[in-house]
């Protein structure tokens with residue numbers, strides 16, 4: 621099994637950390653969707669990271685679908701996602717909010733890095749920032765009401781994704797979010813980044 625994509629992508633990183641915490645063997649190839657366009661196209665013509673390559677050569681995109689496949693095919697019964705319906709709903713809600721944060725932060729990065737400055741469309745950026753803050757506020761509220769276990773082996777997919785999303789956002793679009801405004805997110809992410817698997821899977 622191969623995981624393709626750079627660890628500065630929060631989508632790639634959450635898959636890599638999860639595979640490691642599950643104890644699964646995989647080869648990670650740091651191929652960039654921008655700098656290694658041709659090489660990436662040969663692996664996956666759609667050029668999306670993460671891409672998983674199975675041993676039979678089939679490829680799969682979308683971090684959530686990759687994790688769904690891996691959990692079902694390789695680690696059925698793992699505790700990465702709770703089985704109990706209400707707990708599962710909450711875990712999926714936290715994951716969805718975190719993925720929204722990642723998506724909005726990536727849109728800000730792309731708007732500033734890929735688009736010429738004179739073509740930056742401020743109404744679109746305003747909308748993206750509003751969505752980013754809404755997701756951060758919802759997550760902060762969730763962490764206030766129920767914090768994660770302080771052990772990376774018990775974070776589950778939700779904890780991994782929350783931590784990775786916040787780390788990515790504060791590292792790559794630091795002007796977009798104030799860490800003081802979201803103290804629970806900041807504290808949890810800071811703790812997570814000290815855990816062995818997070819340290820062994822650095823974003824930069």
Ligand SMILES: N[C@@H](CCC(=O)N[C@@H](CS)C(=O)NCC(=O)O)C(=O)O
Pocket residue numbers: 628629630631653667668669670681682683684726
């Ligand atoms: N929803 C996707 C998002 C993946 C994504 O947008 N990845 C970025 C890298 S951070 C990418 O492939 N960008 C290239 C592009 O969209 O053209 C997932 O969860 O895997």
